[in-house]
Amino acid sequence: MILIPEINVLIADDSPLTRKILKALIESDKSLRIIGVARDGIEAVEKANKLNPDVIIMDIKMPNMDGLTALQYILEEKNIPVIVVSSLGEKSSIIAYEALELGAFDYIEKPDDLYYLKDELIKKIHAAYIFSQSEEAKKEFFSEKDISYQPKEKKETETNIEMDFYGVTIGISTGGPREIYDVLPKFPANLNAAIFLVQHIPEKFTKTYAERLNNSCELKVVEAENDMDVKPGYVYVGKGGYHLKLRKGLNGLKIMLSKTPRTIFMPSADILMESVLEHFNNKTIGVLMTGMGDDGAKAMVKIKENNGYTIAESEETAVVFGMPAEAIRLGGANIVLPSYMIANEVIEKVGLRNG
Known part of the structure; x- marks a missing residue:
């Protein structure tokens, strides 16, 4: 009981x-x-x-x-x-x-x-x-049957599309709509990565959130839609009420929106990060920022264990030092940085595209 x-x-x-x-x-x-x-x-x-x-x-x-x-x-x-x-x-x-x-x-x-x-x-x-x-x-x-998410084990050898750019995942919650401006506007248009962003926010605001970010960024920011092509130079914002996942298409990766599993917040940072890791392997960058709770913390551990790179926001700038603190506690952070230093760290890791 x-x-x-x-x-x-x-x-x-x-x-x-x-x-x-x-x-x-x-x-x-x-x-x-x-x-x-x-x-x-x-x-x-x-x-x-x-x-x-x-x-x-x-x-x-x-x-x-x-x-x-x-x-x-x-x-x-x-x-x-x-x-x-x-x-x-x-x-x-x-x-x-x-x-x-x-x-x-x-x-x-x-x-x-x-x-x-x-x-x-x-x-x-x-x-x-x-x-x-x-x-x-x-x-x-809550019972685990009612509301839970256990990251799946990643197969040792898996035939994946060889990615020539990085997958950067960002999980952010309480205080995020303001704090994300410390990060995304600093990325240049020719960033050698696609960025996948989960912001815990009421469903009806995710489209407005993406539009506002697009007006402030050199990268193209869009609300993720089913079957969108995944391209470098884009920021895909998780659509309210759906999990943001990836799937293999005929000519590359596609966005996949899903209603399962049921979790407290949809989209979930854990589920996004697991999906990106599945396809980008060691070209996965995990970023966990301000927010209550622990969404994303377990997946950060997985990314780090599979030779990706993980960044947790420091207490210095986090509105709520919950999600990143849990990632740090679990050993899932390669580095801990204030929000205003995260973009430069990502740029250093993923590089820029030529042309």
């Missing part, structure tokens, strides 16, 4: 009625408990520090201090996942994306009838909690 821990939640919203309804919805799940409420951003920061909740539900539009400002203060002090629940009108996508850039775990648009939020809210609170926990805590919370 799986023991479900009690998850402590803090609600920050300036509306007394909204706080009351959210409390009732959340506590309808027996594993969730509201340990405090805040009427504005100032109270949210104070109670986050005092009560140390597992998850925070926070509105954006609040008096005295808005939710975006409070989010920044909270993440500077605590590694607490924050789910933004707010009604932002016409500017919703812009402000929601800004919240994700600052490090919000997820965003939910607040409907007119809050009761429609129940299932989605409970599901995302569970996901936020479990993603912030250790591997041992995850095993207690």
